[in-house]
Amino acid sequence: MNHASANMLVGPASPNAVMAPKIDLADSATLIERSFQQRFGRGPAWIAAAPGRVNLIGEHTDYNDGFVLPMAIERYVVAAAAPAQAGESGAESPGDAAASGAKATAPFPPISLVSTAAAEPERFRLGDCDFRQLAPWARYVYGVLMGCREHGFTVPAMNVLIDSTVPLGGGLSSSAALEVAIATLIEAIAGRRLDPIAKALLCQKAEHEYAGVPCGIMDQFSSVFGQTDQLLLLDCRSRRLRMAPLADPEIEVLIINTNVKRELSAGEYARRRSECQAAASALGVASLRDATPDMLDQNQAALDPTLLRRARHVIGENARTLAAADCMTAGRWPELGRLMYASHASLRDDYEVSCTELDLLVQLARESGDAGAIIGSRMTGGGFGGCTVSLVRRCHLAQAAASIAEEYRRRTGIEPTIFTTRPAQGAQILRGLVPRIRIVRSP
Numbered sequence: 542m543n544h545a546s547a548n549m550l551v552g553p554a555s556p557n558a559v560m561a562p563k564i565d566l567a568d569s570a571t572l573i574e575r576s577f578q579q580r581f582g583r584g585p586a587w588i589a590a591a592p593g594r595v596n597l598i599g600e601h602t603d604y605n606d607g608f609v610l611p612m613a614i615e616r617y618v619v620a621a622a623a624p625a626q627a628g629e630s631g632a633e634s635p636g637d638a639a640a641s642g643a644k645a646t647a648p649f650p651p652i653s654l655v656s657t658a659a660a661e662p663e664r665f666r667l668g669d670c671d672f673r674q675l676a677p678w679a680r681y682v683y684g685v686l687m688g689c690r691e692h693g694f695t696v697p698a699m700n701v702l703i704d705s706t707v708p709l710g711g712g713l714s715s716s717a718a719l720e721v722a723i724a725t726l727i728e729a730i731a732g733r734r735l736d737p738i739a740k741a742l743l744c745q746k747a748e749h750e751y752a753g754v755p756c757g758i759m760d761q762f763s764s765v766f767g768q769t770d771q772l773l774l775l776d777c778r779s780r781r782l783r784m785a786p787l788a789d790p791e792i793e794v795l796i797i798n799t800n801v802k803r804e805l806s807a808g809e810y811a812r813r814r815s816e817c818q819a820a821a822s823a824l825g826v827a828s829l830r831d832a833t834p835d836m837l838d839q840n841q842a843a844l845d846p847t848l849l850r851r852a853r854h855v856i857g858e859n860a861r862t863l864a865a866a867d868c869m870t871a872g873r874w875p876e877l878g879r880l881m882y883a884s885h886a887s888l889r890d891d892y893e894v895s896c897t898e899l900d901l902l903v904q905l906a907r908e909s910g911d912a913g914a915i916i917g918s919r920m921t922g923g924g925f926g927g928c929t930v931s932l933v934r935r936c937h938l939a940q941a942a943a944s945i946a947e948e949y950r951r952r953t954g955i956e957p958t959i960f961t962t963r964p965a966q967g968a969q970i971l972r973g974l975v976p977r978i979r980i981v982r983s984p
Contacts, residue, residue, distance in 0.1 A: 603757025613767025684747025712922015894924025
């Protein structure tokens, strides 16, 4: 199996050919095991995986202490590792260590990172390295490894191979999946677990401090806590989770990638976050989670127009998210669809994070929905490109996807990437001792 080709459309010739095939996690584990053997001359000792996520509704609310309704997807980052042998990654031989008086575990263990998506490997000594000199993808890994050490885990000298079926730059949290996969790999190596919330926060901290992206907690929580056939209603203030089952087996989640790339660290994400803080301050609340529609109406004249729009989106999106979770649980699909379209309109007009290609995909989905094929659709992720998420009845799925792909291609000249998923299981150890030892909590 070739993951690069699996992430591409397999051709527009027929409705059945327009969607990328399902990718089985067991196949991904087999592939990375073979690749590790070819790269390092031996098999991995440990393999771990963590999924990307799609957010059904509740966008740009997580860093406002609000509500989100994400799910883990059936696309994973898989990480495999084995101890470094003498001469690899700067690892010392036992004789060298004894001669130098070094401890069995080096204070700055040498790490070799290889990604199937990167042309060159990255090598560094953990704790004795200017991480800013690393490739951007490797900084996420470095940050997580440092966080694990701060939580009392010993990180050995090792070789690590990373493979991913989560589309990059599509708003499906490939970065959080990478972070959580690495943290889970360290759990497999150590034979003990982090507290799951501490694990998600460790990964979020790595993204803040080592990648420069001031993300909320949704992405990491989704990758850690995801469950099969369940969406997660997450209160980002209390960090409490409530499961919202996708019980109807005839409903599929359709993800369409515009293949327009965005870069959150370029400043727009940080700007929106700053604008929300300014709006909350102007309204006299700690965060926009505490603001109400009445409060916004009473202060409308005093608020800067941009801040007014940002606050209106967050206040409305929190209400839509809570309502959507109830609709999901009760199977009230038409109402859920209306909430999804309203969410997209708010992100487009009030939060101003959509783009022409996202708007077109949502429009095409809505036109298909008029015929009963698609329940609801919206942009998902940070915005400025990336993906849409739609709820589709399985009996209409192939034809609706083919129709949307053809029209999107005709109007933009861009080939979309399309796949379906059901809510998936979160991070897991695929090789190595599954920890049953005491939970290691935050220091």
